[in-house]
Amino acid sequence: MDPHLLRTFVAVLDHRSFSAAASALGYTQSAVSQHIAALEADLGTRLVERRPVAPTPAGARLMEHAPALLLRLDVARADIARLHHTHPTRLTLACSPAALGPAIAQALACLRSTAHPLDLEVRMLGREAVIEDVLTGRADLGLVDGVAAPSDPLPLPDLGPTTTLAAAEETLAVLFPHNHPLALRRSVRLTDLTQAQWIDAPDTAIPLDRLRAVCRIDGFPPRIRHRGTDLHGLAALATAGHGLAALPLPLAATLGGAAIPVKEPRLVHRIELVHPANPTGPARQLADLITGAAVVQ
Known part of the structure; x- marks a missing residue:
């Protein structure tokens, strides 16, 4: 599971908007749509309802895991960085x-x-x-x-x-x-x-x-x-x-x-x-x- 796609997924559901997520992430709206489509293809299921923007049952389940997964990735990055940048x-x-x-x-x-x-x-x-x-x-x-x-x-x-x-x-x-x-x-x-x-x-x-x-x-x-x-x-x-x-x-x-x-x-x-x-x-x-x-x- 690509963490970049997962971050986009979280942003879309946090903002309840593809355009607002794009603005927050610095992407185009088209790129955000592509990220969500790629993540859905990877997991083999629809994750986000488009109109209105809301999680599907599978998307809601993924949201239970996503913030903790992304945080642990950030933790690992910070832990390695501390070894060389004090x-x-x-x-x-x-x-x-x-x-x-x-x-x-x-x-x-x-x-x-x-x-x-x-x-x-x-x-x-x-x-x-x-x-x-x-x-x-x-x-x-x-x-x-x-x-x-x-x-x-x-x-x-x-x-x-x-x-x-x-x-x-x-x-x-x-x-x-x-x-x-x-x-x-x-x-x-x-x-x-x-x-x-x-x-x-x-x-x-x-x-x-x-x-x-x-x-x-x-x-x-x-x-x-x-x-x-x-x-x-x-x-x-x-x-x-x-x-x-x-x-x-x-x-x-x-x-x-x-x-x-x-x-x-x-x-x-x-x-x-x-x-x-x-x-x-x-x-x-x-x-x-x-x-x-x-x-x-």
């Missing part, structure tokens, strides 16, 4: 919003004091984008956060030739508006909040499907959706009463509103560091600084 004075760190706290910032300061010169870039991304940036070489090191039982690793996807290390475990909290009936509690149980109204903010707060999984119960209905990596925007919505959000306690306590620790189930907000199997010198130094200062709060 930048000993450059470091790109990708972080999910709730993963970059004071301890990480202090580790970066320590690194800059010892590594001269250092061209440092910090990117705030959603969790999946952080992992993809590390795997494809756009970032030297990544920090992702989530919720887990104490000392349990986060449920991350297959990361190929990478290393994952614990960076920190913190108390998990729910952010309430000050006038909420539970805002004066010393702690809360997530199972008591399954029918409360929540903010669906998968790139900033703990995703609601993850709360359902760890509580092993349906519920946590979203009242509104928040997209992006703006923690202060999320906090403004939560403290104005638009819905609840689960965040690490040290962070939630700085955002306004009432940050109430989660008592049950026994969970922690966990931060993990991800880097390639052959990290650059600055990435290895920063990983040592972060994991050496890993704390449980």
Whole structure:
């Protein structure tokens, strides 16, 4: 299966348009049509309905595999490139919003004091984008956060030739508006909040499907959706009463509103560091600084 044809197939279905896919890929519309026809001939079945553009049953099945296949090809290319193209004075760190706290910032300061010169870039991304940036070489090191039982690793996807290390475990909290009936509690149980109204903010707060999984119960209905990596925007919505959000306690306590620790189930907000199997010198130094200062709060 030609990966160039597969990329065109994904672009057509992502854009639901042959012309839009052609524009995004830098091809002519005729070339895109030829790519789809060649892929269909290779697999012996029709994959895309033309009017309107939509996947056939076979195309829908292929779309379940295509993004992961293309990502692994990009990962392999980046892994080989790292063997020959290292930048000993450059470091790109990708972080999910709730993963970059004071301890990480202090580790970066320590690194800059010892590594001269250092061209440092910090990117705030959603969790999946952080992992993809590390795997494809756009970032030297990544920090992702989530919720887990104490000392349990986060449920991350297959990361190929990478290393994952614990960076920190913190108390998990729910952010309430000050006038909420539970805002004066010393702690809360997530199972008591399954029918409360929540903010669906998968790139900033703990995703609601993850709360359902760890509580092993349906519920946590979203009242509104928040997209992006703006923690202060999320906090403004939560403290104005638009819905609840689960965040690490040290962070939630700085955002306004009432940050109430989660008592049950026994969970922690966990931060993990991800880097390639052959990290650059600055990435290895920063990983040592972060994991050496890993704390449980």
